[in-house]
Amino acid sequence: MDTATRLELYRTMVLIRTFEEAILREYHADKKPVFDIGAGAIPGEMHLSAGQEPVAAGVCAHLTVDDAVTAAHRPHHFAIAHGVDLERMTAEIFGRVDGLGKGRGGHMHLFDPDTHFSCSGIIAEGYPPALGQALAFQRRGTDRIAVAVAGEGAANQGAFHESLNLAALWKLPVVFVIEDNDWGISVPRSASTCVTSNAVRAAGYGIPGKRVEDNSVEAVYEVAGEAVARARAGEGPSLIEVHTLRLWGHFEGDAQAYRSDLEGLPGRDPLPTYERELRTAGVLDDDAVKSVAAEASERVEAAIAFAKRSPEPSPESALEHVFA
Structure with missing residues (x-):
């Protein structure tokens, strides 16, 4: 892999982590002294993606804004990697009128027509819409593709199997991505899933399936490159499962008493792991690390400030922008 690509993967991962750390800070800032999920500038549930950066960075490095991405309820890393506007996304997370959905969707329901990005709090919900997008791309004779992302628990849903079947039958240009972070909320995969790798399920639908074991962004990049090229060439769908890592709780406020x-966890963090790898390869030095961190921090803090300046929706506008 060339140096420019490796540096861009690192830069994307740093931006994602910097954003998630800032949202973590802002989310908890006014939920004291007793944690109240409904209080504060960012009310409601919050699912953060620290530790899963390699999946988004490695997959989205092969995409353009003309490609579509449907993500799950833990969506920020894929939104950022796919180029969703950081300021408008942050405003949406804060529930403000300058947000992607004018403050009506929140962090689990981001929708950006400019980059063909969407997500949902419903498990496996993004798989069928990705088929619709892929079908449209195919009918129009383009080389655009759709990427559908979900967690390992979603692979036990009917929508997962129905989508793989139909995509394979129609040879749709779609890449299915499963993020295996070991836990479906508080349930270990060994207690919910009969196979050790969801990648083997691809064979049941006659499509390629590969699993990346080590949460390596470069390994994800390589496997995703093959799947994306296959989809663009009209050869049909592929399934990728990445054994990744959830560094923080399922949601903010999760005590994680179920985890052993x-x-x-800190020793498995993919960000310092990749940084060490790039330092050894001569791609990064102290100055480069500081520069990337400063650039990410500047962008993120500007997005936070933008969100805070944006007004909250007025009660009188509650029924606006609800139906098309």
Whole structure:
């Protein structure tokens, strides 16, 4: 892999982590002294993607804004990697009128027609809409593709299997991505899933399936490149499962009493791991690391400030922008 690509993957991962750390800070800032999920500038549930940056960075590096991405309820990393406007996305998370959905969707329901990005709080919901997008791209004779992302728990949903079947039958240009972070909320995959890898399920639909075990952004990049090229060439869908890592709770406020692996999590963090790898390869040095971090921080803090300046929707506008 060339140096420019490796540096861009690192830059994307740093931007995602910087954003999630800032949202974590802002989310908890006014929920004290007793945690109240409904209080504060960012009310409601919050699912953050720290540890899963390699999946989004590695997959989206092969996409353009003309390609479509449907994500799950933990969506920020894919939104950022796919180029969703950071300021408007942040305003939406804060529930403000300058947000992507004018403050009506919140962080689990981001929708951006400019980059063909959407997500949902419903498990596996994004898979069928990705088929519709892929079908439209195919009918128009383009080389555009759709990417559908979900967690490993979603692979037990009917929508997952129905979507794989129809995509394979019609040879649709879609790449299915499963993020296996070991936990479906508080349930370990061993207690919910009969196979050790969801990638093997691809064979049941006659399509390629590959699993990336080590949460390596470069390994994801390589496997995703093959799947994207296959889809663009009209050869049909592929399934990728990445064994990734959820560094934080399922949602903010999650005590994680069910987890036995918390003590070892920092050592598995993919960001310092990749930074060390790039330093050893001579791609990064102290100055480059500081520069990337400063650039990410500047963008993120500008987005936070933009969101805070944006007004909240007025009660009188509650029924506007609801139906098309």
